Amino acid sequence: MKFSLKYIFVILLLAFGLPVLAQPDKQDKVEALKVSFITQKVNLTTQEAQSFWPVYNEYTDKIKFARRNFRRAYNDVPDFKTDAEAESYLNAELKLKQTELDLHKEYFEKFKKIIGAKKTGLLRKAEEEFKKEIIKTIKGNSGD
Amino acid sequence: MNKQQIQHTHWMMLFVLMAFNFSCFSQSTKPAKKKKEPRHFFNTTGIMDYYNKPEVDLNLRDSNKVSKHLKSYGITQTCLNFYAPVATANWYNKDSSVNSNFHLLLAGTAYYLQPKFKGISQHTLAKYGFGLRMIYNTGKRSIFFVESTPFITQDITKGAQSEATYRMAGTLLWSYSPSKHFNLRLGATKSFLYGNKFWLPFVGLRFGQIDKFNFSVQFPRNASINIPFNQVVRMSIYTKPQGGLFNFSNNDTIYKMNNDKTIHFGRYELLTGARLDVVPTKWFNFYVATGFSTRNYIAFYSNTHNKNNKNALGEFYSNNPRGTIFLNLGLVFRIGRTKSYLNNQNIYEAIDINGTIDPGENNVNPGNGNIVIPNKRKGSNSLKPTEVQDLIDIYDF
Numbered sequence: 001m002k003f004s005l006k007y008i009f010v011i012l013l014l015a016f017g018l019p020v021l022a023q024p025d026k027q028d029k030v031e032a033l034k035v036s037f038i039t040q041k042v043n044l045t046t047q048e049a050q051s052f053w054p055v056y057n058e059y060t061d062k063i064k065f066a067r068r069n070f071r072r073a074y075n076d077v078p079d080f081k082t083d084a085e086a087e088s089y090l091n092a093e094l095k096l097k098q099t100e101l102d103l104h105k106e107y108f109e110k111f112k113k114i115i116g117a118k119k120t121g122l123l124r125k126a127e128e129e130f131k132k133e134i135i136k137t138i139k140g141n142s143g144d
Numbered sequence: 145m146n147k148q149q150i151q152h153t154h155w156m157m158l159f160v161l162m163a164f165n166f167s168c169f170s171q172s173t174k175p176a177k178k179k180k181e182p183r184h185f186f187n188t189t190g191i192m193d194y195y196n197k198p199e200v201d202l203n204l205r206d207s208n209k210v211s212k213h214l215k216s217y218g219i220t221q222t223c224l225n226f227y228a229p230v231a232t233a234n235w236y237n238k239d240s241s242v243n244s245n246f247h248l249l250l251a252g253t254a255y256y257l258q259p260k261f262k263g264i265s266q267h268t269l270a271k272y273g274f275g276l277r278m279i280y281n282t283g284k285r286s287i288f289f290v291e292s293t294p295f296i297t298q299d300i301t302k303g304a305q306s307e308a309t310y311r312m313a314g315t316l317l318w319s320y321s322p323s324k325h326f327n328l329r330l331g332a333t334k335s336f337l338y339g340n341k342f343w344l345p346f347v348g349l350r351f352g353q354i355d356k357f358n359f360s361v362q363f364p365r366n367a368s369i370n371i372p373f374n375q376v377v378r379m380s381i382y383t384k385p386q387g388g389l390f391n392f393s394n395n396d397t398i399y400k401m402n403n404d405k406t407i408h409f410g411r412y413e414l415l416t417g418a419r420l421d422v423v424p425t426k427w428f429n430f431y432v433a434t435g436f437s438t439r440n441y442i443a444f445y446s447n448t449h450n451k452n453n454k455n456a457l458g459e460f461y462s463n464n465p466r467g468t469i470f471l472n473l474g475l476v477f478r479i480g481r482t483k484s485y486l487n488n489q490n491i492y493e494a495i496d497i498n499g500t501i502d503p504g505e506n507n508v509n510p511g512n513g514n515i516v517i518p519n520k521r522k523g524s525n526s527l528k529p530t531e532v533q534d535l536i537d538i539y540d541f
Binding site: 028029031032033035036039046049050051053054055057058060061062065068069072110113114 | 181182240243284375426485486491
């Protein structure tokens, strides 16, 4: 009896633990979709792909982390009690935008060196198209 | 393993699961803290593997006294492996066209083997190993892999413990990928996988992309056809050796000369079957495998006779039990965030090598659950804004 109770406990732990673990996975699947989308749109050679993807992953990681840190700091703040708090929030957002701009500048240069200006332009267009696809899906889900 | 040890192992597993689950829950309740970018490409990974094959009567054609004494042979084994990244160095050349990296990982194993011989008492043979592995990705076509896992083996049967023996296994490997559709691996390995001490060449060939349908031969580890059905379910048809060399307490007087209290037990089998990997999330996957165990070989080696033997041990008894079916189950847990490596074929290759060569030579492969299978669909049907908030901005709507 003790033995079977223990196994039920393990199964319950897994059942409750897995959904929590599974949460970030959807984001990874969307990332994988984005990679497939970009691969399809920007015709990279094997040599280009080998050099491009590590740099592109680093670029997206940096943007993601800048955005996540901003959200972690300000998403749970329901209201601003003082002007100083609001000021700090606005400054942080500007800082985030500046970080993003700096990253765009830095990595567009790197991309151009690896895949050339034309394909870097195609990459940006592909990213925007992918964004539109996502927005369409979200709007579809919300019934708009 | 006796009942107490089994219970102890189960409670240990339960504790790991609880700690793992609670740490996941606790993430959301912590106050907002600036997150650091991940430093490694590898997750800390834990693998729990269970293997069982039924008992068969030993081949008595040779009328050997030891065969008559042992009567039958079957196997139950449990294996807990882990590896954890300790240090990662990642760098680019001047124009960012070459991304090379170096990975240092800690790896460990706790392995319990219960050979079932009807004629003698139940033995539990343990192997504990702890080692280091280094992977250097040149960023071009080559990856170098060096691994060394010292381990001890001991019969830990209650009341009949044997001496422990220290052994060293290791692998040196060069992996070369001229394209993402083909990979060649060459190297050498000091291995106990075939039930004795051997230096073997390592020759690996893979045809097909690592994240798609491929055929892979990794001698002496495995040969497999890998079929990813989708992002969640993957199947492989494989053949692989399994075995080892273990200390065995001579409390049942299998060996009657020299008053040896400890002898050595070597075993080897060739498993041919199908394995189904279910990857619900990149943090966890499980697998079920079944098939046929053939070319079974068991041997006992005298300690005294092999004391000064630096090469393969000489046996005083060997047998080739007939084949059976087998069952293999496993759970794989991956902890911690990593740097992104989507479509980074060199990191995929490094992950595959690291999984193919497991610590402790148990030939337990966690699978490539952390390699995302490319999605053929154009879009996802059920997206929430929170799931894509890193990709879009409010002004994009």
